[in-house]
Amino acid sequence: MWGGKKHNLWLIMILTTAFLLRLYQLGQDSFWFDEAGVVVAASAETLSETLQVAQSHVSAMPFNYLQTRFLLNFGNTEAWLRLPSAIWGTLAVYALYKLTQFLTNKKTALLASLFLTIHPLHIYYSQELRFYSSGTFFYLFGTFLLLLAMKKNKIFDWGLAVFVILIGAYDFPYTVFAWMNVVFISAVTPNFHTKDKWRNLFISGVIIGIGFLPGYLFFGIEKPMNYAVSTDLVIQNLLQGMGWLPYIVAVKLVSYWMGFLLFLSFIISVVVLIKQKVYNILIFLISNLLQIGLIIASVIHLNYFISARQFLVFLPTGLICSSYLLVFLLDYSQPIFFRNAKFTSQNLTLIRKINFIFAASIMFLTVILAIPALTNYYQSTKSYAREVSKILGSQIQPTDIILCVPEFEPLLFKYYLQKNNVPLIEDQLIGLNINDLTQLEIDKKTVYLITRSDLKSEEVELIFDKGFKLAWIGQAKNSGVHRLYLHTKY
Secondary structure, eight states: OOSHHHHHHHHHHHHHHHHHHHHTTTTTSOOOHHHHHHHHHHTSSSHHHHHHHHHHSTTOOSHHHHHHHHHTTTOOOHHHHHHHHHHHHHHHHHHHHHHHHHHSOHHHHHHHHHHHHTOHHHHHHTTSSSSHHHHHHHHHHHHHHHHHHHHHOOHHHHHHHHHHHHHHHTTOGGGGHHHHHHHHHHHTOGGGOOHHHHHHHHHHHHHHHHHHHHHIIIIIOOOOOOOOOOHHHHHHHHHHHTTSSOSSOOSSGGGGHHHHHHHHHHHHHHHHHHHHTOHHHHHHHHHHHHHHHHHHHHHHHTTOOOOGGGGGGGHHHHHHHHHHHHHHHHHHHHHHHHTTOOOOHHHHHHHHHHHHHHHHHHHHHHHHHHHHHHHHHHTSOSOOHHHHHHHHHHHOOTTOEEEESSTTTHHHHHHHHHHTTOOOOTTOEEEOOGGGGGGOOOTTSOEEEEEESOOOHHHHHHHHHTTOEEEEEOSOOSTTOEEEEEEOOO
């Protein structure tokens, strides 16, 4: 099952499944605010304007915007513009396979890639017009290539590793952490302990640092913001980012089972890794924990909010650990059940069949546990901006007002209204906080109010008290979707 052509066949099947899952319903949902921000920036008249808008976005490097700007020459549908994310997400599965194979073996690599293939969180960000799926690829593949360079110590391998990491850094800045991973792993890898290898690793770090510095100075320096950081949310979003809690609000408890299994196997795997003295994975995990600490500290320093997406690149590390545990149990089953047996050729054939069934059962169980989680994801919706904009386009008059809550949402609806050739006059589309409604005088006006669905009961009550009626609501239950309210002047 694990070797030769069968192994390659399993890998091809996994990668094919990964791509199909990331293609499924790719264009069904509207863009949400962040995605629309990328499209608007990429649609600027000049390249300079695109880069200036990208500079104003939080932790946004230019690669994703340039990629989108190129794609806009051929179309502007949601599926088309999200397609690169689906491709990068599939490549991330392959990158995880290569990295895991380097650190452990083909068995563990195959299982880890399977887990990432069917993980709803990674599929979510592989279907979003942002840099998270590509960032995961560059982070994993950069780490692998740099480890390969340490092993071979050839100039081509060093050059390729540095090139990939630098390209990735201008897509997602966390990619530079790949160098940190390799420093840690090399410290516990005896055949890496030569002066010339460490010298080359140091030089590669200097080149990466110098190459990334202009991008960091132009795009990466952030000013403090005004978000409140909650310790509870840090823990919750970390668990979500590591894939142990559903990111989309779960409709049924069964949606939690896959994450619970991965979390439980991760905890047990740490014990096994320590007892088996598997230092390369342990030190890789420690490197990831330090990086997570740096990210959280940076977010707190900037008064920014914590989100699961900030930890997505570390999800594969947990999957490596979980996969190692399962392979360890598979390999350890032979001495437990057959320790004193004398094997004939028939016995060996039987053992091979048992091993195949056992390993296949693990994969089957993983897929079964993923089904409700995937179903929950595919039934959710990123945004209803496209649908709401169509309704507005068929009804709105030049004297009407459109209010958007929260205050940054007008960009999203302006994009879709303009895409539908709906004429807007200046200040017709207004963003505000929900509490600002108390200050507005709208008794003799026709006003449309667009909100998200995660309003508190008192906020909904305020909307009705101001004379609004619910005009439209989507079917999805997650918090990011939209509602449309209408206040008439009659």
